[in-house]
Amino acid sequence: MRRFSYSRPTEVSEALAEAGGEDVRFLAGGTNLVDLMKENVERPQHLVDITRLPLDRIEEIQSGLKIGALVLNSDLAHDPKVENRYPLLSLALLNGASPQLRNSATTGGNLLQRTRCYYFYDVATACNKRDPGAGCQAIGGLTRLHAILGASPHCIATHPSDMCVAMAALDAVVHVESATGTRTIPFEDFHRLPGDTPQRDTTLEPGELVTAVELPATRFDRHYTYLKLRDRQSYAFALVSVAAAMRLEDGVMTDVRLALGGVAHKPWRDRDAEALLSGKAPERALFSKAAEAILADAQGQGANDFKIELARRAIVRGLDQAARGTPQSVTDKRIA
């Protein structure tokens, strides 16, 4: 690992005063950043360790629940308020990484984790995300993990998070702060598609720090699921994942939420498909129609063509699980 200087402020304002430089990074759990530094993908000159900032609480606020950026993934997954109101989020978190990583990884860090594209990680290969303008060796290479939706000729990487897929479905809001002020970013606008600037994963500006994620008060505690399909049954990134939630009143679906993971550069939410389902009775034929609509523009890269059909079936199954109120178990790997 290359050398760097290090500071550990205890106030947000102190951390922000040090931020903004191209070679400065915030360090939280370190589970992704430290790894990328070992691989020479990240080469910061200075690390601002934010782990002592007072951002580690889950607070009730009038509009919902405010999750501090430093709340650990494991603490968030097992928080009774989250388990009771947003079990979809707990489920997604427990599908991610391993217990050891969840004990270290934070909410803000999870939002900002980088793609696990093999070519992004391997500095001997060309990658537009790592080195803008260098080209993309993933295209035409090994593409099992890669995008089928929203990719560009410059980048076909996927966002690796499970937590973010649930947060996208739950209409979360990201709170950020910089030396000049604070702002909030709707979750769907936080991560971005690669376009011709794949080096930018998010709409965060230089010098901004994620301080919290807010979940709206609307609870989804009956009809939800997080269905994750992967190459091994635990501790693997998603090939395809589906976060689904809805309300069912008199046999009719309302407020349908559907987000996909493992298929794009960001958690993939399709509001047209949600509208298609809303106000109707839950039926498999209808779910298939929604899946077809979501995947109409899906494009494989060869080795990941199978993900289009996998996603189609996962959407149908996920909606069915949510409608029946039988969320996918984390421990029982059979898909019911």
Add this chain to the structure above:
Amino acid sequence: MFRHPQTTPKGVETDDAIRVQLSVNGEPLDLDLPPWTSLLDLLRHRLALTGTKKGCDHGQCGACTVLVDGRRINSCLKLAVSLDGAEVTTIEGMAGEGGALHPLQDAFVRHDGFQCGYCTPGQICSAQGLLNEGHAQSREEIKELMSGNICRCGAYPNILDAIEDVLNDRVSEPRMPE
């Protein structure tokens, strides 16, 4: 505890070192560390606690699992300086007085929960973390919650037997030391 002299690694300016206080297996330590030292490298290279293993060094295998303030983490991905003030427990700190085996160590021996043994310190620290967390009640749950520890010899069934044994004992005997 045996410890190498606190030498400064070759080529590192003393200005680069940061003073860190850590308790390792109950022993309070004042250390001057370059910030790029992982907890794993601190344990193995500076403190000669080589029970904690470096498998992948990328958080993918779990061989480096230790307990920090009672919670299991991958020591390879944690910068030691960021843990200032923490209590670290490694496999060397698990045994009791006079080298009496920890119940998990004893169970791993009884159930033959290893073949080559390389992953075992990480498995045992991880299993202790699992017991501390209290979320595993069944064999299936142990399986899921031990998935961060890879065993290339494939001793998984016996590892599960060992942990299940201690978990069941613990349920009936809550005074078991942690």
